Amino acid sequence: MKAVVFSAAKELAVQQVNDPEFxxxxxxxEVTSCGICGTDLHIFxxxxxxxxxxxxxxxxxGRVVEVGKDVTQLKVGDRVxxxxxxxCGKCSRCRNEQSNHCLNLEAVGVTRNGGFAEYISVxxxxxYPIPDSLTDIQASFIEPLACVVxxxxxxxxxxxxxxxxxxxxxxxxxxVQALRHSGASLITVVEKQQDRLNMALxxxxxxxxxVDAEQNDRLKEVAPEGFDIxxxxxxxxxxxxxxxxxxxxxxxxxxxxxxxxxxxxxxxPYEIFRNDWTIIGxxxxxxxxxxxxxxxxTNVIDVEPLVSHKTAIEQFADVFEQFSAGNTLxxxxxxx
Numbered sequence: 001m002k003a004v005v006f007s008a009a010k011e012l013a014v015q016q017v018n019d020p021e022f023x024x025x026x027x028x029x030e031v032t033s034c035g036i037c038g039t040d041l042h043i044f045x046x047x048x049x050x051x052x053x054x055x056x057x058x059x060x061x062g063r064v065v066e067v068g069k070d071v072t073q074l075k076v077g078d079r080v081x082x083x084x085x086x087x088c089g090k091c092s093r094c095r096n097e098q099s100n101h102c103l104n105l106e107a108v109g110v111t112r113n114g115g116f117a118e119y120i121s122v123x124x125x126x127x128y129p130i131p132d133s134l135t136d137i138q139a140s141f142i143e144p145l146a147c148v149v150x151x152x153x154x155x156x157x158x159x160x161x162x163x164x165x166x167x168x169x170x171x172x173x174x175x176v177q178a179l180r181h182s183g184a185s186l187i188t189v190v191e192k193q194q195d196r197l198n199m200a201l202x203x204x205x206x207x208x209x210x211v212d213a214e215q216n217d218r219l220k221e222v223a224p225e226g227f228d229i230x231x232x233x234x235x236x237x238x239x240x241x242x243x244x245x246x247x248x249x250x251x252x253x254x255x256x257x258x259x260x261x262x263x264x265x266x267x268x269p270y271e272i273f274r275n276d277w278t279i280i281g282x283x284x285x286x287x288x289x290x291x292x293x294x295x296x297x298t299n300v301i302d303v304e305p306l307v308s309h310k311t312a313i314e315q316f317a318d319v320f321e322q323f324s325a326g327n328t329l330x331x332x333x334x335x336x
Contacts, residue, residue: 003117004316007053009046022121028066034115035059035140036331047260050110058084060115061139071124080127081142083289084108100286128289131297138296141303145292148174151282162186167233168196170306170330177301180204188222232257241265250276306330
């Protein structure tokens with residue numbers, strides 16, 4: 001079968017590989033399409049906890065084409081998406097509703113082969129049926145939207161909270177819509193690309209601020225005393241460090257963007273103490289696939305405008321380079 005292979009950090013090729021084998025409790029999914037994520041870029045650069053060689057890709061959907069002898073709920077032909085976090089269900093963290101921190105965690109497209117391939121083997125328990133009403137684009141957004149749902153569960157979004165989102169890539173734009181439907185009253189977005197700012201405004205943001213010398217003054221005008229919630233959706237350490245300047249006392253800071261492993265910022269512990277700040281991490285997702293599916297099925301979240309490129313797997317290297325340069329929004333690779 002054809003697959004994208006990261007043979008080592010900063011080395012990729014589209015090549016023929018063996019079809020996947022599968023266990024008795026697993027299914028083979030023929031992949032329809034798979035989205036490129038910022039995490040894929042970190043993996044490619046050697047900035048994440050992935051293992052090489054690797055077929056990347058964790059934002060995918062497709063149809064079941066084979067089932068193991070112990071599979072009971074799925075059948076050939078079923079349309080499914082897959083939670084990439086494969087937890088053991090037995091360790092202390094899994095037993096305490098912390099499956100995304102499983103002590104034996106595997107991750108599709110990170111520690112085992114992922115969805116940038118014609119076929120993939122996955123455990124039945126990781127599969128979620130997709131309603132026929134969902135388009136292929138919507139289906140490929142279930143995993144990233146599940147990450148947003150998990151982030152909202154990590155925070156407290158109170159009625160009328162003011163929110164600052166730094167970064168209006170695909171995830172930032174999902175956050176805009178999710179927060180608009182979750183009680184926030186003032187949503188401000190900081191972004192360097194004007195077309196992305198315009199999209200954020202069309203999706204529910206109240207204000208858009210360009211990244212320039214007047215950024216701080218503009219944000220001061222929008223929220224003179226700071227914001228109740230500040231969210232980093234860039235993963236850029238310098239941006240993260242500066243973000244605390246916009247957080248009001250008793251505010252919540254959410255680290256949503258993925259940074260390179262080992263990156264550091266400086267913050268004074270006294271400022272955390274003096275301002276009653278809450279600093280929140282949000283790693284991947286945790287039992288949030290079903291709410292993401294429900295939001296998409298009821299058209300609460302609009303994902304169709306977020307896709308800037310759809311292309312075949314043979315063009316992966318070219319479009320991945322464009323993605324890494326920041327010249328795309330969401331990229332979907334059509335595989336079958």
